Amino acid sequence: xxxxxxxxxxxxxxxxxxxxxxxxxxKSPVLKGKRQDLTLIVGEVPCHAxxxxxxxxxxxxxxRQAEATLAxxxxxxxxxxxxxxxxxxxxGEMESVWAGQLIEAxxxxxxxxxxxxxxxxxxxxxxxxxxxxxQASVHEAADSLDANGWEAAANAIRTTDTFAKWSSAxxxxxxxxxxxxxxxxxxxxxxPNMATMLGFVATDAPIAANDLQAMLRRVADRSFNCIxxxxxxxxxxxxxxxxxxxxxxxxxxxxxxxFEQALTELCIELAQLIVRDGEGVTKFVTIEVTGAxxxxxxxxxxxxxxxxxxxxxxxxxxxxxxGRILSAVGNSGVAIDTNAITLLADDVLMFRDGNxxxxxxxxxxxxxxxxxxxxITLDVGMGDASxxxxxxxxxxxxxxxNAEYRT
Amino acid sequence: xxxxxxxxxxxxxxxxxxxxxxxxxxKSPVLKGKRQDLTLIVGEVPCHAxxxxxxxxxxxxxxRQAEATLAxxxxxxxxxxxxxxxxxxxxGEMESVWAGQLIEAxxxxxxxxxxxxxxxxxxxxxxxxxxxxxQASVHEAADSLDANGWEAAANAIRTTDTFAKWSSAxxxxxxxxxxxxxxxxxxxxxxPNMATMLGFVATDAPIAANDLQAMLRRVADRSFNCIxxxxxxxxxxxxxxxxxxxxxxxxxxxxxxxFEQALTELCIELAQLIVRDGEGVTKFVTIEVTGAxxxxxxxxxxxxxxxxxxxxxxxxxxxxxxGRILSAVGNSGVAIDTNAITLLADDVLMFRDGNxxxxxxxxxxxxxxxxxxxxITLDVGMGDASxxxxxxxxxxxxxxxNAEYRT
Numbered sequence: 109x110x111x112x113x114x115x116x117x118x119x120x121x122x123x124x125x126x127x128x129x130x131x132x133x134x135k136s137p138v139l140k141g142k143r144q145d146l147t148l149i150v151g152e153v154p155c156h157a158x159x160x161x162x163x164x165x166x167x168x169x170x171x172r173q174a175e176a177t178l179a180x181x182x183x184x185x186x187x188x189x190x191x192x193x194x195x196x197x198x199x200g201e202m203e204s205v206w207a208g209q210l211i212e213a214x215x216x217x218x219x220x221x222x223x224x225x226x227x228x229x230x231x232x233x234x235x236x237x238x239x240x241x242x243q244a245s246v247h248e249a250a251d252s253l254d255a256n257g258w259e260a261a262a263n264a265i266r267t268t269d270t271f272a273k274w275s276s277a278x279x280x281x282x283x284x285x286x287x288x289x290x291x292x293x294x295x296x297x298x299x300p301n302m303a304t305m306l307g308f309v310a311t312d313a314p315i316a317a318n319d320l321q322a323m324l325r326r327v328a329d330r331s332f333n334c335i336x337x338x339x340x341x342x343x344x345x346x347x348x349x350x351x352x353x354x355x356x357x358x359x360x361x362x363x364x365x366x367f368e369q370a371l372t373e374l375c376i377e378l379a380q381l382i383v384r385d386g387e388g389v390t391k392f393v394t395i396e397v398t399g400a401x402x403x404x405x406x407x408x409x410x411x412x413x414x415x416x417x418x419x420x421x422x423x424x425x426x427x428x429x430x431g432r433i434l435s436a437v438g439n440s441g442v443a444i445d446t447n448a449i450t451l452l453a454d455d456v457l458m459f460r461d462g463n464x465x466x467x468x469x470x471x472x473x474x475x476x477x478x479x480x481x482x483x484i485t486l487d488v489g490m491g492d493a494s495x496x497x498x499x500x501x502x503x504x505x506x507x508x509x510n511a512e513y514r515t
Numbered sequence: 516x517x518x519x520x521x522x523x524x525x526x527x528x529x530x531x532x533x534x535x536x537x538x539x540x541x542k543s544p545v546l547k548g549k550r551q552d553l554t555l556i557v558g559e560v561p562c563h564a565x566x567x568x569x570x571x572x573x574x575x576x577x578x579r580q581a582e583a584t585l586a587x588x589x590x591x592x593x594x595x596x597x598x599x600x601x602x603x604x605x606x607g608e609m610e611s612v613w614a615g616q617l618i619e620a621x622x623x624x625x626x627x628x629x630x631x632x633x634x635x636x637x638x639x640x641x642x643x644x645x646x647x648x649x650q651a652s653v654h655e656a657a658d659s660l661d662a663n664g665w666e667a668a669a670n671a672i673r674t675t676d677t678f679a680k681w682s683s684a685x686x687x688x689x690x691x692x693x694x695x696x697x698x699x700x701x702x703x704x705x706x707p708n709m710a711t712m713l714g715f716v717a718t719d720a721p722i723a724a725n726d727l728q729a730m731l732r733r734v735a736d737r738s739f740n741c742i743x744x745x746x747x748x749x750x751x752x753x754x755x756x757x758x759x760x761x762x763x764x765x766x767x768x769x770x771x772x773x774f775e776q777a778l779t780e781l782c783i784e785l786a787q788l789i790v791r792d793g794e795g796v797t798k799f800v801t802i803e804v805t806g807a808x809x810x811x812x813x814x815x816x817x818x819x820x821x822x823x824x825x826x827x828x829x830x831x832x833x834x835x836x837x838g839r840i841l842s843a844v845g846n847s848g849v850a851i852d853t854n855a856i857t858l859l860a861d862d863v864l865m866f867r868d869g870n871x872x873x874x875x876x877x878x879x880x881x882x883x884x885x886x887x888x889x890x891i892t893l894d895v896g897m898g899d900a901s902x903x904x905x906x907x908x909x910x911x912x913x914x915x916x917n918a919e920y921r922t
Contacts, residue, residue: 200870463607511832
């Protein structure tokens with residue numbers, strides 16, 4: 109059901125990192141040996157690290173513990189351990205115990221201190237976390253550590269994703285070429301509870317930890333925070349960035365803007381892959397908001413359009429329903445002048461000056477909305493700021509997956 | 516598809532009011548004579564009036580003009596004129612011209628001043644408003660004015676509603692009995708754009724215009740603003756309240772609390788009828804939030820649960836998916852302590868103290884969620900405020916109506 113999935117090139121190894129996976133049977137012991145469900149990413153040197161997490165008030169223990177680690181030890185992180193199959197969430201006091209044991213397992217396997225390990229868990233909520241199955245098999249992940257382990261890791265973090273998601277880039281700064289490789293899994297929400305959006309990016313670029321955290325927040329706002337499958341965010345959503353460059357002896361970047369641009373593009377690509385693989389999605393729609401008073405306003409407007417069930421069903425029905433789009437803009441809460449809005453679907457001008465454009469023909473709009481991939485451009489005429497949001501349609505398949513999965 | 520529709524008793528006439536309808540063929544001339552689509556509510560005396568309107572930034576001309584009238588002339592309103600079949604919205608400058616002509620038609624038919632008329636329009640957006648068809652037939656509404664015209668009016672304001680919605684009540688205050696009668700139409704969103712929620716309530720209770728406006732806002736917050744079919748609000752949503760009592764010679768109420776209680780109950784009943792008739796709705800779910808720090812917080816939490824596609828598909832699938840409900844609470848933006856939340860489905864205790872309750876059995880939750888009508892109770896343990904929100908499920912039928920209607 110995925111939309112225009114690109115053929116992904118092999119992920120690039122990143123100097124300073126090795127990656128391994130294990131099959132623990134986290135979700136069920138019968139899956140032991142059948143699929144990989146544990147990922148270990150190890151930095152050979154102390155890495156600078158940053159993390160961006162779910163804004164949901166229900167935050168799993170792995171998120172809370174990672175925030176604490178990043179507050180004190182963001183300059184010498186050595187490993188990420190991540191499991192699929194169980195989110196270790198909604199479990200009361202045992203949640204923190206199990207999350208701590210997961211970190212201990214990762215620390216032992218990577219032979220580093222527990223304060224140098226970040227964890228992430230994804231899968232069902234409210235089911236006791238089978239830490240003993242992970243403890244029994246984590247050595248497989250240590251044994252398989254390899255600079256070329258990224259594709260295996262992209263597969264091991266999957267839950268309901270229909271394909272593995274990764275992206276790599278190289279960026280040249282001051283005559284030195286640095287590598288970025290990221291893997292991600294989708295935020296499809298599935299029985300019996302919700303899954304989780306995870307993204308892990310590694311680089312050998314040399315960046316101060318403080319800069320890294322501020323940068324990752326900006327990048328997340330322009331990538332993972334600009335996608336919407338169904339408007340819900342999970343208890344465990346996590347994006348980590350690890351940078352090994354300083355530990356490898358590179359001099360700190362004096363100007364991080366080129367790196368930030370490369371990181372943004374990489375995260376946008378990962379985020380778009382998640383939308384393309386969204387539950388029941390048959391269309392990939394780019395919503396571009398321009399002329400806003402601020403970037404935050406632009407993003408708020410774009411997200412309001414992206415999450416509206418009426419807009420998303422119109423996408424599904426190939427119905428060029430400009431009224432629903434404008435109504436969603438009007439409902440965004442952002443102050444707008446409805447007479448200043450210009451609306452295009454791809455290059456078809458639909459609405460301007462408070463009215464349908466006189467040259468607009470419904471058939472032209474319908475032709476755009478029938479495409480598997482198209483853009484909605486909204487200029488709100490209030491300023492110079494812009495934002496882009498990516499979304500899919502709302503289909504019967506989404507209802508089937510989410511209403512009928514439990515049998 | 517409506518859920519547990521109650522058999523409605525006949526609406527009561529309200530002293531001081533007569534109601535008439537006409538068939539204008541607003542949506543299409545071929546419907547002329549086939550269905551009523553124009554409603555005229557006439558006060559025989561100057562009425563105190565109040566209005567609550569959509570918060571969508573796209574506001575149709577009828578809404579903008581009514582706000583202006585209520586700002587200056589709320590103490591002597593004489594009529595409401597309302598049409599179905601065309602929302603007179605998204606039409607640029609002509610919108611105000613046509614809205615003004617609709618008011619002129621109502622004023623002429625009721626033989627009152629244009630400054631004493633409020634209007635409302637519902638139907639398709641972006642289609643030129645056929646004012647001439649209304650002008651040609653508005654006399655039918657004047658000719659049919661009758662104290663018992665409320666049921667006909669409840670039918671004439673329908674668009675996609677599957678049944679007409681009204682409610683009446685009597686309230687005794689200081690030895691005098693007053694009547695309230697209200698009619699409403701649903702906010703189902705339909706091709707080619709969105710329809711509109713309309714509610715008109717008349718009473719012979721004697722209440723100062725200022726008190727009336729403040730009261731109607733409070734009442735709307737506890738009734739129409741507490742329902743959600745799909746989270747979208749339209750360009751034309753309107754609730755009017757007309758009170759004839761002072762013009763009929765009653766002394767002003769010294770204490771309006773009994774009246775406000777009756778008005779709240781009546782508006783809740785109308786609002787619930789709209790949910791029961793929501794597009795594709797097969798379940799009627801009451802979400803009760805208690806223990807919040809403020810009523811606004813409680814309502815925000817309730818609405819967050821009520822609009823979540825994951826929660827609504829779980830309702831559709833009879834899936835007692837407590838994780839999705841808690842995640843929606845966590846996404847509401849309200850500060851909560853996740854360990855302080857108690858969650859019940861009807862009388863089944865599901866979640867408490869940060870964990871599933873040890874006595875909870877999935878089968879018990881599933882039995883509740885399988886009912887056509889049930890309650891979700893969320894105590895958030897932060898204070899004493901509460902709110903109740905009513906919602907439906909999200910089904911294939913909703914997708915079919917909204918994605919596939921255009922053929």
